[in-house]
Amino acid sequence: MRLFVPRDAAARAVGADRIAMALEAEARRLGRTVEIVRTGSRGLFWLEPMIEVETPAGRIAFGPVMPGDVPALFAADFGARHPLHLGRPEELPFLKRQTRITFARCGITDPLSLADYRAHSGGRGLERAKSLGAAKTIEEVTKSGLRGRGGAGFPTGIKWKTVADTAADRKYVVCNADEGDSGTYADRMIMEGDPFVLIEGMAIAGFAIGATKGYIYIRSEYPDAVRVMERAIVLAEAEGLLGAEAKFDLEVRVGAGAYVCGEETSLLDSLEGKRGQVRAKPPLPAHKGLFGKPTAVNNAISLATVPAILAEGGEAYAALGFGRSRGTMPIQLAGNVKHAGLFEAPFGLSLGELVDEIGGGTHSGRPVRAVQAGGPLGAYFPRALFDTPYDYEAYAARDGLIGHGGLVVFDDTVDMARQARFALEFCALESCGKCTPCRLGSVRGMETMDRIIRGERREANLALVEDLCRTLKFASLCALGGFTPYPVMSAIRHFPEDFNRPRLTAAAAE
Amino acid sequence: MFLAWNEAQALEIIRRHDGREGPLLPILHDMQAMFGCVPVEAVSFIASAMNLTRAEVHGVASFYHDFREQPAGRHMLKLCRAEACQSMGGEAVAAKVLKQFGVGWGGTTADGSLTVEATYCLGLCACAPSAMLDGEPMARLDQASVDAIAQEVGR
Numbered sequence: 001m002r003l004f005v006p007r008d009a010a011a012r013a014v015g016a017d018r019i020a021m022a023l024e025a026e027a028r029r030l031g032r033t034v035e036i037v038r039t040g041s042r043g044l045f046w047l048e049p050m051i052e053v054e055t056p057a058g059r060i061a062f063g064p065v066m067p068g069d070v071p072a073l074f075a076a077d078f079g080a081r082h083p084l085h086l087g088r089p090e091e092l093p094f095l096k097r098q099t100r101i102t103f104a105r106c107g108i109t110d111p112l113s114l115a116d117y118r119a120h121s122g123g124r125g126l127e128r129a130k131s132l133g134a135a136k137t138i139e140e141v142t143k144s145g146l147r148g149r150g151g152a153g154f155p156t157g158i159k160w161k162t163v164a165d166t167a168a169d170r171k172y173v174v175c176n177a178d179e180g181d182s183g184t185y186a187d188r189m190i191m192e193g194d195p196f197v198l199i200e201g202m203a204i205a206g207f208a209i210g211a212t213k214g215y216i217y218i219r220s221e222y223p224d225a226v227r228v229m230e231r232a233i234v235l236a237e238a239e240g241l242l243g244a245e246a247k248f249d250l251e252v253r254v255g256a257g258a259y260v261c262g263e264e265t266s267l268l269d270s271l272e273g274k275r276g277q278v279r280a281k282p283p284l285p286a287h288k289g290l291f292g293k294p295t296a297v298n299n300a301i302s303l304a305t306v307p308a309i310l311a312e313g314g315e316a317y318a319a320l321g322f323g324r325s326r327g328t329m330p331i332q333l334a335g336n337v338k339h340a341g342l343f344e345a346p347f348g349l350s351l352g353e354l355v356d357e358i359g360g361g362t363h364s365g366r367p368v369r370a371v372q373a374g375g376p377l378g379a380y381f382p383r384a385l386f387d388t389p390y391d392y393e394a395y396a397a398r399d400g401l402i403g404h405g406g407l408v409v410f411d412d413t414v415d416m417a418r419q420a421r422f423a424l425e426f427c428a429l430e431s432c433g434k435c436t437p438c439r440l441g442s443v444r445g446m447e448t449m450d451r452i453i454r455g456e457r458r459e460a461n462l463a464l465v466e467d468l469c470r471t472l473k474f475a476s477l478c479a480l481g482g483f484t485p486y487p488v489m490s491a492i493r494h495f496p497e498d499f500n501r502p503r504l505t506a507a508a509a510e
Numbered sequence: 511m512f513l514a515w516n517e518a519q520a521l522e523i524i525r526r527h528d529g530r531e532g533p534l535l536p537i538l539h540d541m542q543a544m545f546g547c548v549p550v551e552a553v554s555f556i557a558s559a560m561n562l563t564r565a566e567v568h569g570v571a572s573f574y575h576d577f578r579e580q581p582a583g584r585h586m587l588k589l590c591r592a593e594a595c596q597s598m599g600g601e602a603v604a605a606k607v608l609k610q611f612g613v614g615w616g617g618t619t620a621d622g623s624l625t626v627e628a629t630y631c632l633g634l635c636a637c638a639p640s641a642m643l644d645g646e647p648m649a650r651l652d653q654a655s656v657d658a659i660a661q662e663v664g665r
Contacts, residue, residue: 010634013649045636055522180631182592188633220539220576221588221632223645256535256574259630273534275573291531334635335597342637363598364595372593376630422596426630432573 001034001078002054006107008041008192009224010185015066016049022070025050035326041192042107043342044094045349046363052089060468061086094339094358099320101328102305103186104345105191112231116241117196125307129204132310137208138164139434141306143314145326149186150176150262151374151403151479155304155324159296160288163209166294173205173214174271174290177300178255178262180219181375183334183406187300189342191218191225195232197394199242199250201303204310206248209296213434214248217267219255226254242255259376259430263478264297266432277432280479299404301330322348325391330378333359335408345390352386355409366411368494372419374403375484376426379490380410380419399493400486416495421449423487427472429482438481441472452499462492462499512546512581519544521553524559534560534570534643538577546581572638581620585663588642592631600639604628605653610656614632 005020006012020036027034044050044063050063055078062073062084069084071407076082089095089107100106108114117123129137133180175198179187202214218226229252234241242250258276262269265279268290270481273331289295305327309317318326325347329355333340338360355371362368370380379400381388388394410419410501427442445468452461469485476482492499513519523540527533533542534556541552548571571577589604607626611619618625634640637649643662648655 009647010637010649011631013634013640013647014637020661043636048637065555150592181635182631183594183635184631185633185635221629224647253535254539256539256576257629270535271532271533273570275570330619332635335594335638376593406594406635408594408597414597417591419596422593426592430630 002034002037002209004037004039004052004054004059004287005033006041006048006050007038007111009052009222010045011041011048012224012335016050017291018067019049019065019070022067026070026074032074037110037405039109039385040106040111040333041189041256042089042095044089044092044339045190045341046129046339047086050086052499058088058090059067060210061089061092094341094343095196097358098344099328099346100264100344101308102301102330103190103194103342104308105197106189107286109194111195111228112235114235116399120195121132121311123200125310126203126207128310129207131254134208134210135162137204138316141208144309145321145324146302146305146309146317146319147325147392148299149305149329149404149482151299151401156298156302159286160205161207161297162284163294163296166287168294171211172211172293172432173202173209173211174268174295174297174301175202175214175216176217176262176264176267176297177218177225179222179404180259180262181301181377181404181406183372184332184404185328185334186332186342186405187226190220190300190304191222192228195229196236197304197307198229199232199236200481201306202250203246203248204306205296205298205303207425209294212247212249215271215290216250216252217255218252220257225233226252258432260432260480262476263480266478267297268295270297271295275432277434280332309433316482317417320346322346322391323393325393329405331392332406333409333491334366334406334503336362336411337409338363343346347389349390350386351381351388351390352406354382354390355386359409361410362409364411365441366413368409369412369414370410370416372408372410372487373406374401375406375478376423377401377486378403380416380477381490382494384494401483416491416498417449417453420488421446421453423484424449427484435475435477435481437472437475438484439475441468441481442484444468445472458500465492513544515545515549515551516549517555520555521559524556538571541578544580547578549579583622585624585644587624587626587659588629588632588633589626590630590638590640591628594635595639598638600651603639603656606653606656609658613631617654619665623665
């Protein structure tokens, strides 16, 4: 009997390792032979630990499984009569409604089996790129309409062409896997669940732009992802997919807890062994990037999507989507939401569909009050804006951003003045210190917000925060200072009642 | 489990990264893994070995939240304080943890058994609130998790 248990860090965090051990122990006790395959997660986190059993009718899922459930699962012979029986995972509405392109293999294959990877169409993208040649590979990516999934949304094909057209003795591909936004975990899932797709994507990028060296910059908060990626690189080298023969080397570099290193230029400085401070642009990293050489800095999800684009053709990918947002986005439902998980779908779903229908409302069962879209620098959306379609431009038009695809749901117990204060506090904590608006404005904003919460000269202080936000937005060197106004101003605009409540005065006095 | 500062080990670490481009962060990580922190001695040593100024090395080591000048407690608990965990009552759990162990953020218990640090996102946002104990992920934290942490660190 073959059983599948996720090794994803979030599944482990809720007991997947204990389940794997319990399954082995029970099998031994019963004298049964079982093979336990550790996979990535399917991304249905409210059902984790979710295990699957191989049957002639396909895989059958059970979850959420606690160690105490294991004997009964064996007693029921992993059949439909067990109360945790979920049926075929592909038939679960949350998965059935998805269009899995980037995450096609995640949760299904053994992340460290190249044989599994190939058996599930892995490797076809790089093969096709090689047969097309570098220039046509870039054309294919441009045709797909793929835009940077880190949040900036810059067209990947255009970035690659810029690097390819810049003459240099040495070029680099850098994968930005410094996924620091709260509410996002897609990079982590793909690195832990399907590392070879990222390696393939980077190899394609290297081939297309003429780079022989790639770096994957992973945040230190992701030790599991670091381990899996490093092991996957060794396995790929052993088969000649990386290394001298492939004319492409990959190396993992681990961050050190600085959020700002998710900003591409500060990431490059960090890779160079410096303080992770933001560089002024121009020059663009595509012209002068890592060690002053032309560099393609791409988000992990952008790179992990490239193999499928090459394999299936750019037009097939571009056929999906909404407006100028083409293809699919792995949307991450997080926080106080009933069905928290990764939902990959073509752009265009409304925020209401995502949160109320797919997410199933809050985990607490209370009404949804606010949704922060796009991480700590993203706006808080009230229910009144739930008709916003999932699209880079539509979110921008409502003074928000889709960012890296996170949606953090809050119920009606949230205090939006506290959330606005937190946004400024976070900016102060993580500012690299290079530009004044971010370094000082964040602290000043936090102090002013404290006065508002205490009820001191509310109108004047709110005007001051608004003025400060304008300075942050237009005068900061990067998105940390530049986008902090989004959560702050959206909280003030959409939830003004929270900035003038007597109970806040009492709470602040604590 | 950490070694006391010694130059032989430090030199070994620097040699390990010979030929690497921009090796300072990997070196600092390895120093901290070996000595439990990046001691002042390490800053001077790295500077002279890499032909950098002490100011440059100190500037880098002090920029990143991860690097410490003093070793932490025997166990390290990183509690997430970011938005997704806030939305699931993470601050209340954090308050319980700090109270139970009698420490503030960044503090170490008097017996040196545990250091509690704030972190901003562990990518476990679909199972919030979350934490990491000695590098192992924990999620859906509640009172039972706090008790499990206490047991694990022997308090």
